Amino acid sequence: MPALTFNNVSKKFGDNTVIDAFSADIHDGEFLVLLGPSGCGKSTLLRMIAGLSDITSGELLFDRTVANDWEPKQRGVAFVFQTYALYPHMTVRENIAFPLVMDAFRKWYHLPVVNVIARHRLMKRPDIAERTLRIARQLELEALLDRRPSSLSGGQRQRVALARALVRNPSLYLLDEPLSNLDAKLRTQMRSEISALHHKVGKTFVYVTHDQVEAMTMATRIIVMNKGVVQQVDTPDEIYDRPANTFVARFVGSPPMNLIPTEAKAGSLLFSGKLAVEHHGPVPRTGEIVFGIRPEKLVLKAEGEGRLPAQVAVVERLGAETVIGCRLLTENSGGDTRLLEHDLVFVRVSGNPRLRVDDRCSLDYRADDVLWFDKATGQRIS
Secondary structure: OOOOOEEEEEEEEEEEEEEEEEEEEEEEOEEEEEOOOOOOOOHHHHHHHHOOOOOOOOEEOOOOEEEEEEOHHOOOOOEEEEOOOOOOOHHHHHHHHHHHHOOOHHHHHHHHHHHHHHHHHHHHHHHHHHHHHHHHHHHHOOHHHOOOOHHHHHHHHHHHHHHHHOOOOOEEEEEOOOOOOOOOHHHHHHHHHHHHHHHHHEEEEEEOOOOHHHHHHHHOOEEEOOEEEEEEEEEEHHHHHHHEHHHHHHOOOOOOOOEEEEEOOOOEEOOOOOOOOOOOOOOOOOEEEEEOOOHHHHHHEEOOOOEEEEEEEEEEEOOOOOEEEEEEEEEOOOOOOEOOOOOOEEEEEEEOOOOOOOOEEEEEEHHHHHHEEOOOOOOOOO
């Protein structure tokens, strides 16, 4: 099973740079997720690994051997596309076995009459039939082997697409947003099945998605990308707890991390230039920086009991927990309160606090739960 290395890999379409000087290592046997918004270069990167797109500059190495010019067949990869890409005129059995049949094909098998006879005989070859049946059982498709894709549900079609990739026993699996066409319930089910499959086969998986839930639940490591540039490479926990910059902080997490422009002084903070609060804890430096905190780290309190006065703007009941969007309040010299001009500040609490829109409350926090970011660059400050 190969380890992959990207050395300053770039991809351009004309004058448009899609991937800019991408460098990363993909370790043998890991489940790596490429995460980022649409158009950031994730799928293009996956196609370069598979040999379906050329590399403009830089090197792609398979086990320290430069593979830029290798044909797709030389790379030993299986590709699961965003669309199922099943052959509608073939049965499930024939779709799964298709890679094995094509590997055994000879040039003269493509003649019109010979083609049908050759495929029929190869399908019955003991090694192909046995492997097809074994993979079908592994993905619970045995009862569907004689049906065609048109009679299958979305989840069943996705499993057939996975089975077709698995049957070849490749060294590397590439999955390009394979769950995007499924409903929420099926996505949850298939996430579990793909994770279990990775554990069972022990091969390297490279998975592309813009869904942070898929990335956080399945990955051993995540590469966060934006506009073709790597933002952070780390474990899901590190990316969530210690995002490298404000882009990662906002992209990973639902609701995202609260980021508030702040002027730090000795013993106090001035939020958005208007709301002054005491701060008993270290700050990386005085002056203009960004205060960041996850919604679950904020503490919801009654009006007047916390350091951050707030007014409820949004209440989202999620069953076991509630997400509340608040606008911070400030006081002018006459003692009147007014809304602070800033994005909503979200707090996540368990149960139902029984707050309604326009209710007053307050928020508080522990100094140890705060992350600090440079206002100009967006980079996290240690």
